Amino acid sequence: MTENVTGCNCCEELTEQEMLEQLDGLIADYLDKPGGLIPALQIAQSRFGYLSESILKQISSRFNKSYSEVASVVGFYSFFSTVPRGRYVVRVCLGTACYVRGGKEVLSSLKKELGIDVGETTEDRQFSLDVGRCYGACGLAPVIMINDDVHQRIKPTRLGELLKAYADGQIEEPCTTDEMGDAG
Template sequence: MLNEAKSVSCSCGMESSDENLFKKLDEILEEYKYKDGGLIPVLQIAQGLFGFLPEDVLRHIAKKMDKPYSEVAGVVGFYSFFSTQPRGDNVIRVCLGTACYVRGGKQVLDSIKKELSIDVGETTEDKAFSLEVARCFGACGLAPAIMINDDVHQRVKPARIKQILAPYYETQMEEA
């Protein structure tokens, strides 16, 4: 997965990575620009292509879909799925819904922040992890809960954070 769009300039006649991504995005925009409710699928696909939604991509989508930039940016800001910053390979979401909060979700969040040396909304320097807060995973009876990518971890204890993260570090090392 691309973590950020990179522009490569060379005199060999090859197009830059950004240009290729924008061409793919334009193909998607042609398919969705007149469909009711097409903005969200376009944003999801664009985030998949670029790894996140930088401002130039949002402006491009707004222009091609004939929508105000404020509408496009507003949708991105409303839905937590979308990110305007590069995300790590592993996205950690800590539930702070009522049940999780009452059962120690805040302490779990603090433990993760300490372990990774990042705050909510940030990504580790090695791009291995990003940290986010969520409101409910539907696992209230087994609170507190966190999600790492699509994996739900339940009854999480702050003292076990290093152990929970270990397999995700190992996956990073294998892919490197």
């Protein structure tokens, strides 16, 4: 059985086999470079939205590493995900300044608004919810990030309209296949 998965969630729907076929081309430049594994994993996750078991197996094979070694690298870094993520990853800062200035209330409001808990994704795969420990905007606390967009001085009462703007496409993330950023 072949399941359909969505790449970066704004690109075409791909089967698992199509993802594996694209993977070699995406990581080819990193195969012989020292330290190339992590950039290859980042590129694969950026393109496909997460790192499935079959993707990890193919990467481990191409890098001549054991599956357990590659899986342990993925497990060590919190920015890698082995489960499908939402099109928009919402990260709530719970560093000291954000926590003191209402980050906990923002998180509670997001859980209620999205109907999910931390580490989960909405059924429509629009949003995933995570927490972080500092986004470097302490003077603007509380802060959330939605993908790479930083939103400051967040009020729990305004979260609904912010999420709706993303869901309705009023705020759109660019879709690239070579982006090195954290996709979740």
